[in-house]
Amino acid sequence: MNTPSNLRFAASHEWVRLDGDIATVGISDHAQAELTDVVFVELPAMGRSVDAGDPTAVVESVKAASDIYAPIGGEVVEVNPEVEADPSLVNTDPYGKGWIFRLQVKSAADVDTLMDAAAYEAQIG
Amino acid sequence: MPVQYTAIIEEHTAVRTACGIFDISHMGQLIVTGANAASWLNRMLTNDVADLGVGQGQYTLLLNERGGVIDDLIAYRSGEAAFFLVVNASMIDEDFAWLEGHLDDGVTLTNESDHWAGMAVQGPKAVEVFSKVFPDEILPPRNGIAAMADGGIVCRTGYTGEDGFEFFSPASEGIAYWDRFVAAGAKPCALGSRDTLRLEMGYPLNGNDLSPDRSPIEAGLGFFCDLDKGDFMGRETLAQQNANGPALRLTAIRYLDKGPPPRAHYPVASADGVVIGELSSGALSPSLMAGIGMAYLPAEFAAIGTHLQIEVRGKFFPAVVVKKPFYKPAHSI
Numbered sequence: 457m458n459t460p461s462n463l464r465f466a467a468s469h470e471w472v473r474l475d476g477d478i479a480t481v482g483i484s485d486h487a488q489a490e491l492t493d494v495v496f497v498e499l500p501a502m503g504r505s506v507d508a509g510d511p512t513a514v515v516e517s518v519k520a521a522s523d524i525y526a527p528i529g530g531e532v533v534e535v536n537p538e539v540e541a542d543p544s545l546v547n548t549d550p551y552g553k554g555w556i557f558r559l560q561v562k563s564a565a566d567v568d569t570l571m572d573a574a575a576y577e578a579q580i581g
Numbered sequence: 582m583p584v585q586y587t588a589i590i591e592e593h594t595a596v597r598t599a600c601g602i603f604d605i606s607h608m609g610q611l612i613v614t615g616a617n618a619a620s621w622l623n624r625m626l627t628n629d630v631a632d633l634g635v636g637q638g639q640y641t642l643l644l645n646e647r648g649g650v651i652d653d654l655i656a657y658r659s660g661e662a663a664f665f666l667v668v669n670a671s672m673i674d675e676d677f678a679w680l681e682g683h684l685d686d687g688v689t690l691t692n693e694s695d696h697w698a699g700m701a702v703q704g705p706k707a708v709e710v711f712s713k714v715f716p717d718e719i720l721p722p723r724n725g726i727a728a729m730a731d732g733g734i735v736c737r738t739g740y741t742g743e744d745g746f747e748f749f750s751p752a753s754e755g756i757a758y759w760d761r762f763v764a765a766g767a768k769p770c771a772l773g774s775r776d777t778l779r780l781e782m783g784y785p786l787n788g789n790d791l792s793p794d795r796s797p798i799e800a801g802l803g804f805f806c807d808l809d810k811g812d813f814m815g816r817e818t819l820a821q822q823n824a825n826g827p828a829l830r831l832t833a834i835r836y837l838d839k840g841p842p843p844r845a846h847y848p849v850a851s852a853d854g855v856v857i858g859e860l861s862s863g864a865l866s867p868s869l870m871a872g873i874g875m876a877y878l879p880a881e882f883a884a885i886g887t888h889l890q891i892e893v894r895g896k897f898f899p900a901v902v903v904k905k906p907f908y909k910p911a912h913s914i
Contacts (some may be wrong), residue, residue, distance in 0.1 A: 459822060492585065492587075492588035492590075493588050493589055493590045493591075494842045495865050496839075496840070500896070514841070514894070516841055516842050516865075517589070517863050518589040518590060518773060518777065518842065518864065518867065519584055519585065519589055519773050521841065521842075523842070528805065541904060542880060543780075
């Protein structure tokens with residue numbers, strides 16, 4: 457299972473990449489493998505303000521609908537139209553073209569509350 | 582059986598294009614024998630067992646006094662006065678208790694569910710898989726049943742719309758047969774694809790689309806209810822609904838556009854936004870890549886072509902009433 461070392465991870469399987477005060481969010485390779493066949497992504501509204509842990513997007517496989525939680529607080533400043541058009545990008549490129557939304561974070565230091573790759577790999581065992 | 586062994590779409594596609602195998606050992610087998618077996622079953626089930634020659638089977642329903650569905654099942658005539666009933670797993674005890682409570686003289690009812698392992702082998706290559714495992718046996722025709730030399734039972738039926746068979750062996754031999762069918766080319770498939778395959782055909786799932794409060798006429802299964810064969814449990818309700826038209830109809834609905842997969846219990850609204858029911862089943866159809874579902878709706882909304890909406894997380898997605906099946910297999914027999 458692929459777990460890039462430059463990302464941080466939430467216990468609920470979202471990843472975050474911080475560039476300045478912009479956090480890009482997607483779901484981990486482990487999560488996409490568990491969900492299989494992502495067939496629908498519901499993106500959040502632009503400008504929506506979210507706190508850490510808020511359900512922010514929805515990823516659906518044939519099997520089930522899963523909430524995607526904001527790993528840290530912020531305002532939605534960008535969403536990925538490509539995963540709306542082709543949800544399978546979440547499966548095929550979860551850390552690249554399969555990103556889901558971007559937040560302008562309230563505090564960049566919040567990202568330190570998340571797991572690093574080693575800790576996340578230990579969680580998913 | 583798990584929800585998936587690999588992935589639902591992959592398993593679904595294997596059944597539509599090649600061959601899949603489902604573990605159906607959980608399903609129940611009830612044996613009915615005796616001089617009065619046929620006449621008694623005809624008073625307990627909706628279809629006419631008198632139509633069955635030895636070796637033939639039919640889809641039929643077990644109803645309560647109100648005409649509501651206790652279970653749907655396949656009844657096979659395995660001998661002149663012997664019947665093999667394959668019933669839903671969750672209903673074995675209830676079906677048995679109901680039948681036993683109405684038993685007649687000259688009829689013996691036995692629950693053999695623990696004696697049998699079961700596998701459904703389905704898809705355009707199912708016959709080829711069968712021949713590899715049993716080179717000296719011949720599959721019975723559609724809906725037929727046959728006893729096999731090794732003690733197994735094979736039925737030419739399924740729940741996918743594809744050609745295929747259900748095979749029952751003594752429970753202790755189930756795993757060995759499973760391995761032989763897999764080695765012969767059947768891909769292991771699980772509950773998730775079993776559900777999408779049956780829903781594409783518009784086949785009802787008891788507990789979702791059938792219930793003790795809904796009749797087979799409302800469920801669109803009137804074809805399997807012989808109102809002319811004489812009296813049977815629940816007949817009065819069915820005859821009334823058949824004459825007057827049922828107030829509710831189990832309706833097949835398909836999305837007009839892309840949208841989140843429809844799922845059971847999502848509200849169904851009219852074109853102008855009034856909620857008129859909820860989905861009893863729903864899924865993204867892997868064959869059509871479109872949302873499909875079924876719902877009991879007032880009859881005035883059940884006509885083919887009626888525009889509806891399905892509500893998902895507060896948003897409404899346009900849909901239309903379509904004819905069943907949603908999908909026509911290229912390979913059915």
